[in-house]
Amino acid sequence: MSQRKLNVVLSQAQGKDPLKRGLEEEIAAALLLEPGIDLGIVAHLYDLESGHTGRLFLESLPGDMVVLSWLYPRAAYWLLDRNEISGNYGENQLSPPAEVDEEEESEASPAQEKSMGIGSAKTADRVIYCLDMRDSRDFRAFVEEIRRILKECRQRWSEAEKIKQPAVVQLGIGILSKPANGTAHESFPKEGMLTIPARRWYPVIDYSRCTNCLECLDFCLFGVYGVDSLDRIYVDNQDQCKKGCPACSRVCPEQAIMFPDYKSPAIAGAPVGSIGGLKIDLTKLFGGGDALVIAAQERDKELVRDGRSAVGLTVGIPKRQEGKADGPKDDIDNLMDALDNLD
Template sequence: MSRSRITVVLSQAPGKHPAKRSLEESIVAALIMEPDLEVSVVPNLYDLGPDHTGRLFLGSVKGDMVVLSWLYPRAAFWLLDRDGIKGQFGETQLKPPSDDDDAEAENDTPVDRPEPIGPTGEIPDRHIYTLDLRDSNKYEAFVAEIRRIAKECSDRREAKAREKAVNSPAILQLGLSLNKPEPEPLAAFTPEALLAPAGRRWYPVIDYSRCTNCLECLDFCLFGVYGVDSLERIITENQDQCKKGCPACSRVCPQQAIIFPEYKSPAIAGAETGAVGGLKIDLSRLFGGDVGDALSAAVQERDRELVNDGRSAVGATIGIPKRQESQPQRAKDDLDKLVDDLDNLGL
């Protein structure tokens, strides 16, 4: 696999939805004819286990890469990162139409975030672009964007080569070849092996560009999912112990750094959101609730899974985020008084 060609990987949607399959097939059929692209198809990215051929193939790619999936771009990028498939985040220009107005609103109200801890390990000198297949129902839009990305990557490689030639002129050494030996070819990955069925999975993905290592998720989760590495950085240590459908730890994260890529709420699934308000539960739309709404939902979700596990519910007695404990008691507003009146009525 040549580093001068960009690798395009399409991650299929789980299930056999005909419209989704049709879009996937149209994109692959168009791209496979492009001379500067290497195109492969793998099952749902989120479901790939460490020994799945699709995961091994992704890990073998050394150059620039485009990954198309049915996940938000941020979720897909950090999902790859957690699997050791690292690179620079590639900016894309294909956005859903509704994002234009949202982007303007976000630019008007910038959000201050604490300094994140950032990804671990060495980041290769390559870019990974992640495209959300929900951003358009026309395959031509994705083909055009990938062609643009391929041109961008080619221009970047050429610019680096020119810079290297200027700064490091070749030195002739008698008896030695100036050409580096060709790297050994990678093992072949057959389409059948790449598309081997993958079992459905459920686990959190940490966005280290937001995570501040506050460890609130570690304190809140009582199922042993989280741990810390040798540098005392938060990691998902036992992901298979995560309870399917439960996103409670994501709700208590102050920086929205914990992603469940297939959850129904966009903020938890990895959409680009600016404020913690994106995590409010439905009642907040009626009553204008605050972050406490998300915390209450998280406590209820955790208790439900504890009971399903044969354990006792703990309510808000364990693992409540420190930022909630330290907040001063505010004066009761009209909503608080209404809730108190309802409590007094025994409703």
């Protein structure tokens, strides 16, 4: 087997939180001493714009990769994917999985299976593991997990070597050949990779859940979304997105739209699931109102700020919501009635 190293990239937190910086430094110091690891450090993933040295560095990395960040793994993975840093999703043993009822999982109907997301348009032949540095305060937990991942990768590399076709040997200086794994770092100076970019705000689409229903396109009135040449929804004008507004995420029926910096875990990219087939909207239980109503209010607020007229629930309302108020009460409605009667 040829000598290979595992690329590990640590994405720093926004701001200067001493506890986060301390954990980052402990992890980095430990990984520098680990054999078989090639470590790189970049600024916060969400803020890396096109042309930033940190993003160029990520784009240059070949092979399997581990990315440590202060984001949920699902958000980090699809954030990389939207920046054309793609690969197969690697499971880790630190982040808790989505809570899914066992009976629901085993008795999934064909209709439920058919509603799976459209997936990434193009996936590189490698594995990307995303670790959330909020999962532990002990740097050793991350070092041990990366050791486990390295062992898993080496097994996969060994299997790939057995079926690998013989390489074509070219005589010459090799000016056009790609640098060996680990030498690419020399062309990316540390000061450039760690340059703090401006804070950004834009949606990230989880294509493993997105069914291309285009409800976000209909609801958003700021030109953020578009449809590509394959008729797939994508974020077309991210700078048109209104800072702090996650309205389109609330409208998405599959919870496929994430805002990694948002305070609510479900919107920020936490694992999503359901319990007993009943998806509970916690905003109803804690006085927040219906998610669609909240989304319309958030959108109206931004429209007024732009000098436009508020539209309320008259524009871009998902067809699945039309006439919903006229139907029979569901479990949530009954629960809310019971809570109201307690007052």
